[in-house]
Amino acid sequence: MTADSQDQQRTGHIELILRQVEALPTLPAVAMRILSLTSNDQTHVQEVVDLITTDPALTVKVLSLCRGADLGIRHEVMTVDRAVTMLGFNAIRNAVLSMKVFDTFQNSSTSSSSEPLKTQSRFDRSGFWRHSVAVAVAAENIARAHPQLKDITPSDAFVCGLLHDMGKLALDMLLPKSYDRVIELTELNQSNIAELERRIVGIDHHTAGKRLAEQWRLPHKLQDCIWLHGADPSTLPQLEHRRLIGLINLADLIVRRQHLGFSGNFNVKESPTRLATELGFNPEIVSQIEKTLLEEVEKRSAILGLGDVPTRELYHESIQRANEELGRLNNALERRSRTAGTQSKILGAIAQFHAQAVPGRNLQDIVSAVVRSALSVVDKGFMTMIWQPQSTDIERKWMVVQFGDNARLIHCELIDPPPHSPNLNELDASGPAAMNMVSMIPWVVDYLIEAPDVRKIQMLPLSCGWGTSAILLHDRQSLPPWQHLAALTNTWGAAIASVSQHEGARRLGEDLAQANLALADAHDRLLRNESMARLGEMAAGAAHEMNNPLAVICGRSQLLARDLPADSPQHKHAKTIVDQSHRLSNLITALKLFTEPAEPHKQEADMVELLDGAIDDVKLKLDQIADQIQVDVIMPELLPKMSVDSQQIRQAVSELILNAVEADTQHHVSVHAALSANARDLHIQVSDKGSGMDAHTLAHAMDPFFSAKPAGRQIGMGLTRARQLVAAHGGEVGLCSEENKGTQVTLSLPLDSDSF
Numbered sequence: 001m002t003a004d005s006q007d008q009q010r011t012g013h014i015e016l017i018l019r020q021v022e023a024l025p026t027l028p029a030v031a032m033r034i035l036s037l038t039s040n041d042q043t044h045v046q047e048v049v050d051l052i053t054t055d056p057a058l059t060v061k062v063l064s065l066c067r068g069a070d071l072g073i074r075h076e077v078m079t080v081d082r083a084v085t086m087l088g089f090n091a092i093r094n095a096v097l098s099m100k101v102f103d104t105f106q107n108s109s110t111s112s113s114s115e116p117l118k119t120q121s122r123f124d125r126s127g128f129w130r131h132s133v134a135v136a137v138a139a140e141n142i143a144r145a146h147p148q149l150k151d152i153t154p155s156d157a158f159v160c161g162l163l164h165d166m167g168k169l170a171l172d173m174l175l176p177k178s179y180d181r182v183i184e185l186t187e188l189n190q191s192n193i194a195e196l197e198r199r200i201v202g203i204d205h206h207t208a209g210k211r212l213a214e215q216w217r218l219p220h221k222l223q224d225c226i227w228l229h230g231a232d233p234s235t236l237p238q239l240e241h242r243r244l245i246g247l248i249n250l251a252d253l254i255v256r257r258q259h260l261g262f263s264g265n266f267n268v269k270e271s272p273t274r275l276a277t278e279l280g281f282n283p284e285i286v287s288q289i290e291k292t293l294l295e296e297v298e299k300r301s302a303i304l305g306l307g308d309v310p311t312r313e314l315y316h317e318s319i320q321r322a323n324e325e326l327g328r329l330n331n332a333l334e335r336r337s338r339t340a341g342t343q344s345k346i347l348g349a350i351a352q353f354h355a356q357a358v359p360g361r362n363l364q365d366i367v368s369a370v371v372r373s374a375l376s377v378v379d380k381g382f383m384t385m386i387w388q389p390q391s392t393d394i395e396r397k398w399m400v401v402q403f404g405d406n407a408r409l410i411h412c413e414l415i416d417p418p419p420h421s422p423n424l425n426e427l428d429a430s431g432p433a434a435m436n437m438v439s440m441i442p443w444v445v446d447y448l449i450e451a452p453d454v455r456k457i458q459m460l461p462l463s464c465g466w467g468t469s470a471i472l473l474h475d476r477q478s479l480p481p482w483q484h485l486a487a488l489t490n491t492w493g494a495a496i497a498s499v500s501q502h503e504g505a506r507r508l509g510e511d512l513a514q515a516n517l518a519l520a521d522a523h524d525r526l527l528r529n530e531s532m533a534r535l536g537e538m539a540a541g542a543a544h545e546m547n548n549p550l551a552v553i554c555g556r557s558q559l560l561a562r563d564l565p566a567d568s569p570q571h572k573h574a575k576t577i578v579d580q581s582h583r584l585s586n587l588i589t590a591l592k593l594f595t596e597p598a599e600p601h602k603q604e605a606d607m608v609e610l611l612d613g614a615i616d617d618v619k620l621k622l623d624q625i626a627d628q629i630q631v632d633v634i635m636p637e638l639l640p641k642m643s644v645d646s647q648q649i650r651q652a653v654s655e656l657i658l659n660a661v662e663a664d665t666q667h668h669v670s671v672h673a674a675l676s677a678n679a680r681d682l683h684i685q686v687s688d689k690g691s692g693m694d695a696h697t698l699a700h701a702m703d704p705f706f707s708a709k710p711a712g713r714q715i716g717m718g719l720t721r722a723r724q725l726v727a728a729h730g731g732e733v734g735l736c737s738e739e740n741k742g743t744q745v746t747l748s749l750p751l752d753s754d755s756f
Contacts, residue, residue: 122183123172124262131261136161137296138251141289146281152244160225164248167209167226175201186264193264194230206230233278246279254290260297346488349377353491366499370492372407377488378476380405382452386444387470387496402448411449418443441473462493469497547588554581600645600728607639610646611671614653618661628667631657635673642682642751644729652722656686656745659718663690663743684747693737701735
């Protein structure tokens with residue numbers, strides 16, 4: 001899933017929760033009507049009085065509120081109209097709002113108390129209201145003690161303090177299972193509940209409470225206190241009621257430090273004195289209010305119907321909560337100490353692994369280093385590493401390497417992966433595919449030596465940046481937690497992936513070097529062929545232009561030789577002209593063959609007869625030394641007949657034998673015919689024991705008109721002509737020579753598939 005799709009899914013989830021918040025019960029009609037009347041400056045007192053008297057329970061609580069307030073009067077207030085007059089619209093509005101919100105959530109809680117999940121809820125509603133009342137009382141007393149600050153009033157401070165956390169009630173009612181998990185983790189980690197709300201639920205109680213306040217059309221200052229409480233005062237926007245929001249933060253901090261009720265925020269490091277000074281309150285007054293807070297909370301709880309809780313019990317409750325938090329904190333510190341020890345051990349293993357995995361080591365060395373590092377973290381036992389080689393000539397194979405004690409290699413085998421198994425390199429170790437890989441364990445165990453019970457084998461993927469580079473199989477039952485091992489396994493996986501990629505790049509570099517050499521050879525052949533083509537064009541033109549004058553010279557010299565006396569010097573000169581004309585004619589014929597090689601006319605030929613004919617041609621050319629020539633022919637008894645142009649191949653072989661006879665002072669030549677190892681080619685090797693060739697001669701031996709023999713002996717076309725004739729049959733000529741050791745020329749001809 002991409003990041004964009006995850007964000008869209010998360011946004012949709014949050015919107016669904018917010019719509020559920022809007023579906024919560026609304027305020028009673030009496031409360032909504034009083035909010036409307038008290039917000040209008042034209043409202044008459046009697047209208048508010050008549051509305052309150054329609055609700056007997058509300059009438060009793062308003063009169064109780066007057067009795068609990070310090071109004072500076074001697075006689076008890078017995079009528080609603082006098083209570084409204086004495087308290088004022090603002091105080092009446094806030095008091096009614098507080099009571100009705102409390103009643104709304106209390107009724108909702110009671111109606112759902114029969115549900116099994118709600119009876120086991122971790123959310124302490126009584127403790128929550130105790131905390132809310134304590135914050136309200138603290139905020140009200142601080143505001144009352146600073147009459148010079150006109151931007152806050154005691155009644156506003158009370159209602160904002162009472163309702164600042166009502167988003168928690170909303171989330172607990174909507175998502176009881178998720179919110180139980182939030183509270184559990186908050187108490188376990190001694191952290192701020194808002195952070196875990198955002199992580200688990202998707203939104204925090206600030207946002208949920210703001211949305212509920214908007215639905216109930218509560219005053220804007222109350223909405224902002226619900227939404228922005230808990231924020232650093234320096235980050236708050238420039239609002240008219242900015243100090244009121246800060247006052248709620250201060251009161252909440254004071255109550256949390258005294259452990260009154262349940263808040264879910266265990267962060268009490270901030271100093272109330274510093275915060276009070278920053279907000280413009282007198283720190284000494286705030287300190288005095290903090291000392292008398294428990295008595296005020298007892299009185300207000302009774303007025304709001306939270307029960308008559310003596311101050312002594314509030315003290316005990318505060319101490320008990322402080323002790324519980326201290327115990328949880330000690331447990332958390334103990335867990336963190338164990339975690340720190342494990343992490344220290346893992347960090348040591350990482351440092352040791354990096355020291356062993358020096359640059360230049362191959363993949364097998366790195367895998368062995370990984371196993372040694374694993375043995376330093378866990379006890380000795382069964383360990384096997386699996387990875388997928390990157391070699392191009394190994395198609396989707398798995399390398400399985402089993403290790404013994406001290407990372408000793410026991411068994412190594414390249415196997416086929418299980419059917420329908422995913423590609424190891426593309427496996428996401430954190431995703432569901434990793435669980436599907438568990439089915440591969442029985443398949444791999446069959447290739448191992450003395451493997452333990454397959455039910456005890458566990459799989460530990462080693463991740464890299466793009467997937468899983470290897471998998472470690474082991475039989476340990478008490479490994480450190482996965483999140484603690486992640487740094488170590490990622491280090492192992494990255495090292496294996498890096499070396500694997502490096503070896504792949506090295507192989508690719510070697511293949512590229514071979515390809516470059518082949519390309520250079522091909523380029524040289526292309527240049528040589530182009531040179532030969534240009535030379536052939538020039539030779540063809542020269543042969544054509546020389547042929548006609550040569551015919552005239554040869555014919556006239558023959559006439560002169562015929563007419564002159566045989567014993568005259570002129571006859572001898574004419575005969576020399578005729579011989580040289582014939583020699584030049586042979587050169588022109590060779591040029592034509594070089595520039596326009598004849599197409600072979602293939603027929604079935606007997607290779608024994610062909611070789612004998614080639615030897616006879618050589619002896620005919622060298623008739624002066626024919627009786628000295630010795631050619632040893634070595635060939636198998638059964639040699640297949642080949643489809644070749646007998647005349648062309650005979651000429652090619654005779655050129656090779658002729659060169660060998662002239663190179664050997666003893667005129668002793670060896671001809672060896674044999675089939676290739678794959679029986680697809682016939683090799684004819686002509687060897688002599690002459691003086692051999694130096695490097696320059698060997699490099700240019702097959703160039704046309706090149707000859708290392710004395711001038712006038714040969715025209716230097718023998719090897720060139722032989723190579724052209726063999727190339728026309730799809731074969732090739734190879735040359736091997738060394739000074740003072742002789743020369744070997746090998747003629748290779750491909751066999752047709754129907755030769756046998």
